[in-house]
Amino acid sequence: MGLIEGLFGGDHSRGRGNKGHGSAEEKAGMAIPPLSPTAASVVRRCARIAGVPVDQLLRRFDTEEQGGRPLEYARSVVEYCSCIALRVETKRQDYLGDREFHSLTYDLMLAWEAPDEETDAVFQKTAFSILRDDADDDDGGSIFYSSPTQMAIQVDGRRTVGPEAFAKIAPSCPAMAHPITVSNLFDALTNSTGGRLHFLIYHKYLKSLDQVLSSAKRISDGHKAPAIQLSDGEVILDIHGAATPKPVLQHIGTSTWPGRLTLTNHALYFEAIGVDFSYGEAAVYDLARDLKQLVKRESTGPWGAHLFDKAVMYKSSSTSEPVFFEFPQFKGHTRRDYWFAVIKEVLHTHKFIRKYMLTNFQKAEALSVAALGILRYRTVKEGFHILPAHFKTTLAFNLAEKLPKGDKILEALYGELQQHCSRFRGSEDFAQSSSDELTLADPFPLSAYTMVRMGLLALKEEDNTEERDFTARDVQIGGTSSVQMALERSFGYSGRVEAARATLDQVKVEDIDTNVAVLKELLFPLIEIGKVLLAFAEWEDQLNSYVFLFCFLYMVYSGWIWFMFPGFLLGSSLFMLWHKHYVKGQLIGAFEVTTPRRRTVQQLLALQEAISQLEAHVQAGNIFLLKLRSLMLAAFPQSTSKVAAALVVMAAAFAFLPLRSIILLVVLEAYTRQMPVRKKSSEKLVRRLREWWLRIPAAPVQLLRPQDTRRWRPRLRSRQAI
Template identity: 40%
Template sequence: MRSLLRGTSLVERFLMKDSSFSAMQDEEVEDAEDEAVEGSSSRPRKWVREFSSLANVVAARCARILLSSVEELQHQFDDHVSESPRVPSKYAQNLLEYCCFRALGVSTRVTDYLSDKNFRRLTFEMMLAWEAPGVADKPIIRVGSERAVGKQAFVRLGPAIAGVADPVTVHSQFDVLTATTEGRLQFTVYDKYLAEVDKIMKSMKNQSLSSHLSKFQLVKGETLVELEGTVTTPPVLQHAGVSTWPGRLTLTDHALYFEPIGVGSYDNPKKFDFSDDSRHLVRPELTGPWGARLFDKAILCKSCTNPEPLIFEFPEFTGHSRRDYWLAIIRELVHAHQLIRKYWLEDEDKIEALSRAVLGIARLRATREIIHNLPLKGESLLTFLTCEDLPGGDLILEAIVRTFDSRKNSANGMLQRSPSYARSAAAAINTLSSPTSTRKGSVQDAGIPVGEFLIGDLNPIQKAVLQSRNCSKRVELAQSTIAGVKVDGIDTNLAIMKELMLPLTHALELIKGLQSWNEPLKTTTFLLICSYAVLKNYLGYVIPVCLLCFAGSLLWFRLGQGSNEGDLNVLAPPTLNAVEQLMTLQQALTDLENNLQLGNISLLKVRAILFSRPPQKERSILSICTPGTIGLLEWMPLEQGTCCCMVESHEVWITLREDGDKIQCSQV
């Protein structure tokens, strides 16, 4: 009984401590909340006996946000959710998911919710409770003096909050945040990360309203994403031939703008439009003075509408992380527009796709700020770039597009294990970027869950991501196998090649043995078979029979795989000293030269056969010399014996006769 009372007081202290945060702030909601608290204070608080103490605390807080009680939430879960999530082994965890998702569905409708540290603490406690929801679960692991969240809890609950993670990139996001904390997420890192996301979203909102965008012909709803080359950042250089122009680079969710620095102000901007229906090429580029390709710090942007490529350089003393960051975010928006054109997305669906890209860029910027550097694989934190790189990424994109259609037809329905839908990414951006906190939500929204999630199961996006990650593991395993067989040294690689070519070597030795008549019986049998095939016109069946034999050998090897696992036994070459290695190299070069000569001779023989033709005896031109005269002789065939020639305009008859290899001429 004392422990129960202590637990009750703990809940009350927890609720009183976080009283500054609530779902809404208008007076009607506050009155309804007070009435709910007063009505429940007269009866004992309901504790879920399957929950751990921390899970009970989190569930009580979720019930308070929903203006309900834990008992009512449990009854709704038992009455409306199907049997599969209510199995005893997963009952506590799935019930906690139900409470958390519904509470987050209301909490994330409060504008500027990420700026409230109590909300950040609540979501972190949700993850901790999700890891150990049951009474008999193991205690929560600590890193240093802080409790830390594991990967599974972050992957499950993180995407339910738009500012925390995306279902496609949540695994990479967790790996980056926990790179220095033994694979566990501490609250200090988590809190700093969300605060930075909130700061970046507000900065995007303020920059979108700045005056320098007035000269741009912006599309309605176009959002500023990033700005480079201002007073606080180094300028961006545009390369056009041998000329270089410093200026300011502005990135929106529809286009890239470059403003060259003019006299006292910026000149008219140049635009690289992502939304036009053309193929876009964005890749790293080398630049240097006077067109020399020396420094790897630039980006090349080219499309069908811009025949002249735009090259932007991001000067940096060390490395090229600044260029890599801009390359990643530009490509993310390009791929987002490719998705829009591929699936013909319009209106709300188009805005939703671009909002996912913008949220991913904000998370990448926040991650870069808290770790003070660009992550090693920054593109893995961006949704559409990740889908482009992962095997099966097209299936993930199709699942994302299907969620757009499902959201249109969704009702208040998480209860029959149907996907649960909350605000879109576009609405989340508007909520996160609002500069002031207002409680304009409605209590009736409490029944609408958050995100596209299934209680106790994976939604289509998560299933596609899981399948793609499994394929990626197999690809990485194959690549590591290839890397593992790479060895150093010419002699070692030659020994491996000889072992791999052993079947072909045996076949060549067999052919040479048949040719040399070392075994007359085999050679005679081979010749008889070949002669019979030629005489009976069976040559057309040779290739099919060879293929059938090859297929049969493959099947035989496959059936006998248990006795032969395909191991390659290579005898290590003898260890040679430096002088022996030089002599071996010289001998190898000599052998290579001889082989090249033999190859050239063979090619010359083939060429001579191809271009050979019989000698022409009909008419020829001979050059003859007589004492004091030189002339041309046109002669008839030798069989006639005599011919006529013109020597200095005089007609001369001569007799030709063969004398060995020479032709004797005499005047008649």
């Protein structure tokens, strides 16, 4: 037990978490039907925290609202009382580090999950059977072969929390979770515990979160803060490279400079390290303005070589060339992935602000949601060594950008933000609240006020005037919010996307020969059709060529040619519907491809040959354009006159002849070149055109060397300049 208490802080039931349970006689005397003893105990604790009688807390739920099922009513009572208690508890700055707060919130989740006696009995029985099975599985095993976390969980032996309870209670404290990412946060915390949240894991998460927030608070107060000029409302979110042995490497062109990288909710700051190990003036890369910023993962290395996949590339309309920030790491690239995610989160947040033109408090709230999300993301990374990505990320705006129909989530978030802010504008109906409603001097739980209470943000006076009393009307009990409904729809589509992505991973091949072989097999029908048409055009079988030519000319003359494309689309749709009706969702058979047998050296030689052919085609294209430039600028006057006359004739043809006649003439000229009657004259004409083209000179080209950037020095730039 000494090891367990040293890791997780001992028994969680001490302090306030044990005060509210009392004896069996007390529970029986103070029962609250239809609440279970656990839920009734939690309600009484919430009443003591709020400083009001229990009956006043329950007065909001009248007879009409009690008409539903007992389970729904009991959960509504627990949820409402939880919101009231958490408003009071979160007014303290150190509540995240308080073990009693951890126990209280965990008990709130347990009470919400099993609020009535019937559900509570089922969960108690399930928890006992799971604990007994775990004990049976560990018989005969050595304690030294089990992780300290799993051992502590088994010794703790308390009931666990499910995802629905965590999603209902945790967002009531904005520092703990946000409604958009609360499910992903739960998955990250329970990825090794079978989808159930144990108290020791929950306690470790809040303890780590408190440490991260305290670190951010010390930096905002000036302790170990970089010497950069911050604007109003700008908060430092993270710093990397402060330790000299692990600096961030900035690559611009062929120049490389070590330094320190600072991320705020408005910009990136890079301070280069000088010869005397002091930091120079900071270069500012603005993330708030619409500068067409592009941020992506990149590989970098010495002199611009793409060797190490550990960098983030930043480019905007105000930078002359891309800037690469490399995060050296001996193994893996988790640091780069973390910084890439948090930088994208700030960019997506300001994109959301610009899209809905948020100002004042609404803008501060959006930035606070992003800031707290980044701090939680950092907590999960440092405390649990997990870096959720893609659809499992715990960054709200990143998740909304990645999810299918994520714009609907942001639209719902904006609607709720408008609704919350409208409640803050002091209206007469809130000032005239009846005595039957509970009134506490505390604003609605928004992320901006959480940042203010923790000392990370200072709101302006006009924003502070929007604070008002919190009333019972502000609590949404039961039901599903618009953000949650948008999330459910998006996650439904994301499941299909993940399934489709899994099929992509199965069919991806690496070497170029195999990819070419797969491409040829997929295009086999089109290749065969092309071969047949080419055989017709070369007049290998004159009868078939004549039949094809007359049929095609008749289709053009009669106007049927215009129905070919609609007919192709209609036939494709009928083919798909036929397969849908008869196949009925069965799996498609594997597409068989015979891979070429080549050794590694042969593949390298084939790749070199392909590159040489590509270079030759590019050179031929450049020569064609340069000769065309000579003709346009009359560098060869006689040829220019002939080309101009030909263009005049073509213009007259397009002006006076119908399009059908032009198509007929073009098809006849191209298709009958290899006819026995026209073959000799066609070859002679092509030869003369080739000789004429070879006589045309190419326009001159002058190659200039790029400017040398090796003498680049970082200097202070205003946010308007970068």
